[in-house]
Amino acid sequence: MALNGDWARAWMTGAHESMTAHRSQLISLDRDIGDGDHGENMSRGFDAVAAKLGDLPADANPADVLKLVATTLISTVGGAAGPLYGTAFLKASGAVAGQDELDGGAVVALLTAARDGIVLRGKAEPGDKTMIDAWTPAVDAADAAVSEGADPSAVLEAAASAAEAGAESTEPLVAHKGRASYLGDRAIGHRDPGAQSTAYLLRAAAEAAA
Amino acid sequence: MALNGDWARAWMTGAHESMTAHRSQLISLDRDIGDGDHGENMSRGFDAVAAKLGDLPADANPADVLKLVATTLISTVGGAAGPLYGTAFLKASGAVAGQDELDGGAVVALLTAARDGIVLRGKAEPGDKTMIDAWTPAVDAADAAVSEGADPSAVLEAAASAAEAGAESTEPLVAHKGRASYLGDRAIGHRDPGAQSTAYLLRAAAEAAA
Amino acid sequence: MKKLINDPKDVVPESVTGFVAAHGDLVRAEFDPIFIVRADAPVAGKVAIVSGGGSGHEPLHAGFVGYGMLDGAVPGPVFTSPTPDPILAATKAVDGGAGVLHIVKNYTGDVLNFETAADLAAAEGIEVRSVITDDDVAVKDSLYTAGRRGVAGTVLVEKIAGAAAQRGDDLDAVTAVATKVNAQVRTMGVALTACTVPHAGEPSFDIADDEIEIGIGIHGEPGRERIKLEPADSIVDRIIEPILDDLPFKSGDDVLLLINGMGGTPLIELYIAYKHAAEVIEERGMHITRSLVGNFTTSLEMQGFSLSVLKLDDELTELWDAPVQTAALRWGR
Amino acid sequence: MKKLINDPKDVVPESVTGFVAAHGDLVRAEFDPIFIVRADAPVAGKVAIVSGGGSGHEPLHAGFVGYGMLDGAVPGPVFTSPTPDPILAATKAVDGGAGVLHIVKNYTGDVLNFETAADLAAAEGIEVRSVITDDDVAVKDSLYTAGRRGVAGTVLVEKIAGAAAQRGDDLDAVTAVATKVNAQVRTMGVALTACTVPHAGEPSFDIADDEIEIGIGIHGEPGRERIKLEPADSIVDRIIEPILDDLPFKSGDDVLLLINGMGGTPLIELYIAYKHAAEVIEERGMHITRSLVGNFTTSLEMQGFSLSVLKLDDELTELWDAPVQTAALRWGR
Numbered sequence A, B: 001m002a003l004n005g006d007w008a009r010a011w012m013t014g015a016h017e018s019m020t021a022h023r024s025q026l027i028s029l030d031r032d033i034g035d036g037d038h039g040e041n042m043s044r045g046f047d048a049v050a051a052k053l054g055d056l057p058a059d060a061n062p063a064d065v066l067k068l069v070a071t072t073l074i075s076t077v078g079g080a081a082g083p084l085y086g087t088a089f090l091k092a093s094g095a096v097a098g099q100d101e102l103d104g105g106a107v108v109a110l111l112t113a114a115r116d117g118i119v120l121r122g123k124a125e126p127g128d129k130t131m132i133d134a135w136t137p138a139v140d141a142a143d144a145a146v147s148e149g150a151d152p153s154a155v156l157e158a159a160a161s162a163a164e165a166g167a168e169s170t171e172p173l174v175a176h177k178g179r180a181s182y183l184g185d186r187a188i189g190h191r192d193p194g195a196q197s198t199a200y201l202l203r204a205a206a207e208a209a210a
Numbered sequence C, D: 001m002k003k004l005i006n007d008p009k010d011v012v013p014e015s016v017t018g019f020v021a022a023h024g025d026l027v028r029a030e031f032d033p034i035f036i037v038r039a040d041a042p043v044a045g046k047v048a049i050v051s052g053g054g055s056g057h058e059p060l061h062a063g064f065v066g067y068g069m070l071d072g073a074v075p076g077p078v079f080t081s082p083t084p085d086p087i088l089a090a091t092k093a094v095d096g097g098a099g100v101l102h103i104v105k106n107y108t109g110d111v112l113n114f115e116t117a118a119d120l121a122a123a124e125g126i127e128v129r130s131v132i133t134d135d136d137v138a139v140k141d142s143l144y145t146a147g148r149r150g151v152a153g154t155v156l157v158e159k160i161a162g163a164a165a166q167r168g169d170d171l172d173a174v175t176a177v178a179t180k181v182n183a184q185v186r187t188m189g190v191a192l193t194a195c196t197v198p199h200a201g202e203p204s205f206d207i208a209d210d211e212i213e214i215g216i217g218i219h220g221e222p223g224r225e226r227i228k229l230e231p232a233d234s235i236v237d238r239i240i241e242p243i244l245d246d247l248p249f250k251s252g253d254d255v256l257l258l259i260n261g262m263g264g265t266p267l268i269e270l271y272i273a274y275k276h277a278a279e280v281i282e283e284r285g286m287h288i289t290r291s292l293v294g295n296f297t298t299s300l301e302m303q304g305f306s307l308s309v310l311k312l313d314d315e316l317t318e319l320w321d322a323p324v325q326t327a328a329l330r331w332g333r
């Protein structure tokens, strides 16, 4: 599928399904090293996103969709994830403003802006055991795929796979940001819930493009 | 042993041992149909009795011992059992005042006064599922034993056995006094803790005389 | 048994020590025998009020000692009524020459021990009256029971009688107002979990993960019936109906609604119960003009709550609103 | 999961409905989005104070809305910080023209959401300051963590800043006093049991029958270490040492001691902890001149407690003693 407004809607519909399906798993990951609400927060947010998608005009472009997602997540998710994902989508929307269809470069710009938005708000670095550990490899993989001439859906596929690996890579880490940072060494062996939800989000983006 | 002051002391020492040994069982009976403190109350009271026995003059008679027991129980047991047993021993003391050695008739008088004291304070009737259901058969059995010419220690033995049977007889009853009365039919099948502690008390009296 | 205690034997004296250390401006305590009185006791010329009973129901009663409420509180061992000695000692310590009212929850042990103490106090020339509280509608009141139990409504009796004593009412008048509050308040409770008496070490009853006990007493005495866990609104319906059906509530009445936590139930849940109870009461045409929500008459760490409704009139409302300054209830000063 | 609730989704709005129904003389609420304000808000010319955060810590924060303390409270879902919308709405509803102080517990979510709301409020012309509370010494404060957590000391910040605002201090002064209280208070907590978030349905962590968690957070976040259950005095020793060793406590200081229950611990146990904590503090040569014991910053039905020590001076003592009239803290009126 071309990465147009329909793709962006399909992405969000898929993300909604994924957050619903993985609600308990994300709660359980967050129970281990946080406060057990990440799955609830994300599914509350994407329930709201799904309910609002219909309000968009038929000719909404990807930036319009992303902006709606941003404001909806900001006003429904709460917790740390709400402002972080909200800022991510707001910045992502800005990065692809006015474009009716995204090429590979635009995908990289979108992902980069999202990641930078999260860093701007949360100040996390790679290796801090946060969602950044899924976003950063995704950005890098997308960039590499574009350099290799991949088409936009292959770029998203590369980003999603890298995010999944990135989420897994948080398991051996000690956390330096978010609630898990209170745990010191006791966070070792647990996967960061926000990195995992990022992997689900980017997988949904790739599937919508496939 | 003659039922003199030494017997009365031996009774109380035996009662102390019995309450200590049966503390958990009485707690557990009271847990089922009351508030789970009867064993604790009785063992606290008889700990105090044991500690005070030494204060008595060497020539203390049974009434002196019973009076000390009465005031000690009143000021240490609390709950329903404290005033009830306290009054029982106070009245029992009065019934054998001045006697250095008790005969069978005096034993009956002692038990009757004790039982009447409990009824005076607690207003329970036989069959109400209280300690009265142990005391009343004990009084009757003692009376019958005296009529049959039993010696004082045999009178106490008859009283103790009747109290044990009386305690057992509370099991099928619905309670009309004390906490167990709140339970209605749900008290059926459980033995009254106060009737059981009465059986232990009278068994200690008989053993001290044997 | 998981408790923040040292030796079970020391629970009551250590807790009372902490209590008077934390609230030295309001109270002081004696330890042999153990009782708590107002820091300024005896208050000359004022009727004094003493209450007491087994410990484990905190803040009842020590938390209500102070200006405008109790003059003395006598804590027994956990869930066991105190003996006459400390009751007598507290009665003597608070007597300001205008007589002493004993407020006693209706349990055989409490009644008998307070009775003995009252006799002994009278023998020493102190005028003593007693009001027995018995607000628990879960228990049948008949010749064939020990009568209704005194539960959370006792706090309302203590507050209102305390205000009457503080404004200078005499012993007859204070006794009359306490009797009236007790006559006009009805309570029923529910337990979600049991509680563990420190010296027993085991829960006071066994209850499955999906069961609740309707009509629970405040000592973990089993209640009226055991049912499956239900939504909060249904549970409230089960206990408010018997309360409102009992005398003396009718449409048009002004009432005080008390939602009392049993110790282990979070406030967020108590307010959910308040919401629905208030709806039911207003539907019946009564007006809730005063409210109280919190842990006032507890059963150690038990999860559960009780609901009390007190019929108000102008006098009771005025006495309720009067200043009170105690560790657990305070307003107006 | 055994809770006195209806649908987990309705816990917060139903509880807030009950809360404002019970305390209509003190507060009112809006529900879309959800927030609570003083009944007389906005108070013209007075600096307004808004706090908030995840629900499940009641009475924090709504129980502290009223005269002399908070002007507004914003409850998020259970253990989840609210979004910017209700924070902004509450900020606008309480602004009396003298600016608004946000008191925010230091959690990434709370900080970010309040930050966004403050930006939006500023864009609408309201002057907003923020004070981030971070009193929990259980957490290492370093570049490599999210910093110390804001826990029960927050209540002291809210009371004292609230008194400053009530007496007419301007926004800079109220912000300064809140900052000072936060700088002078240290807290650490212990959990005996876990708690269960309604929408999760499972306890927030698993803990054995003979284990306790030292340094617990108020969201059931695991703490510093897991140890075997100990006597109360030893537990108190473990948490008071890190508090007193931390700046700024020294011999001769006047301090306020707060024993805060986590929701499921009975008062009788909290006073046992108070007793020993007071002994340790006095042994170190400090004087406890003010005390507070009860459930103020809770974690649903968790059993456990936290201990806070605030270094006082004349100004803070005077502001602490100033009248306050809220659902959960009240004196002087």
Ligand SMILES: Nc1ncnc2c1ncn2[C@@H]1O[C@H](COP(=O)(O)OP(=O)(O)O)[C@@H](O)[C@H]1O
Residues within 6 Å of the ligand: A030, A034, A035, A036, A037, A038, A041, A042, A078, A079, A080, A081, A082, A084, A118, A121, A122, A123, A124, A129, A130, A131, A132, A177, A178, A179, A192, A193, A194, A195, D079, D080, D081, D107, D108, D109, D110
């Ligand atoms: N400073 C931060 N930078 C980036 N991501 C963060 C930061 N703090 C937390 N997160 C992410 O947020 C996730 C937790 O989100 P959530 O559970 O919804 O919020 P909360 O921690 O407030 O309960 C963490 O797993 C982590 O990935």
Ligand SMILES: Nc1ncnc2c1ncn2[C@@H]1O[C@H](COP(=O)(O)OP(=O)(O)O)[C@@H](O)[C@H]1O
Residues within 6 Å of the ligand: B030, B034, B035, B036, B037, B038, B041, B042, B078, B079, B080, B081, B082, B084, B118, B121, B122, B123, B124, B129, B130, B131, B132, B177, B178, B179, B192, B193, B194, B195, C079, C080, C081, C107, C108, C109, C110
């Ligand atoms: N009115 C009464 N008359 C006679 N015995 C009674 C009465 N009420 C209670 N009892 C006895 O007291 C026992 C309970 O004693 P205990 O558990 O020590 O006191 P409490 O009921 O106050 O906890 C009951 O088992 C019963 O035998």
Ligand SMILES: [Mg+2]
Residues within 6 Å of the ligand: A030, A034, A035, A036, A037, A038, A079
């Ligand atoms: Mg979380």
Ligand SMILES: [Mg+2]
Residues within 6 Å of the ligand: B030, B034, B035, B036, B037, B038, B079
């Ligand atoms: Mg008992």
Ligand SMILES: [Mg+2]
Residues within 6 Å of the ligand: B035, B037, B079, B080, C054, C079, C080, C081, C109
């Ligand atoms: Mg008892």
Ligand SMILES: [Mg+2]
Residues within 6 Å of the ligand: A035, A037, A079, A080, D054, D079, D080, D081, D109
């Ligand atoms: Mg959270």
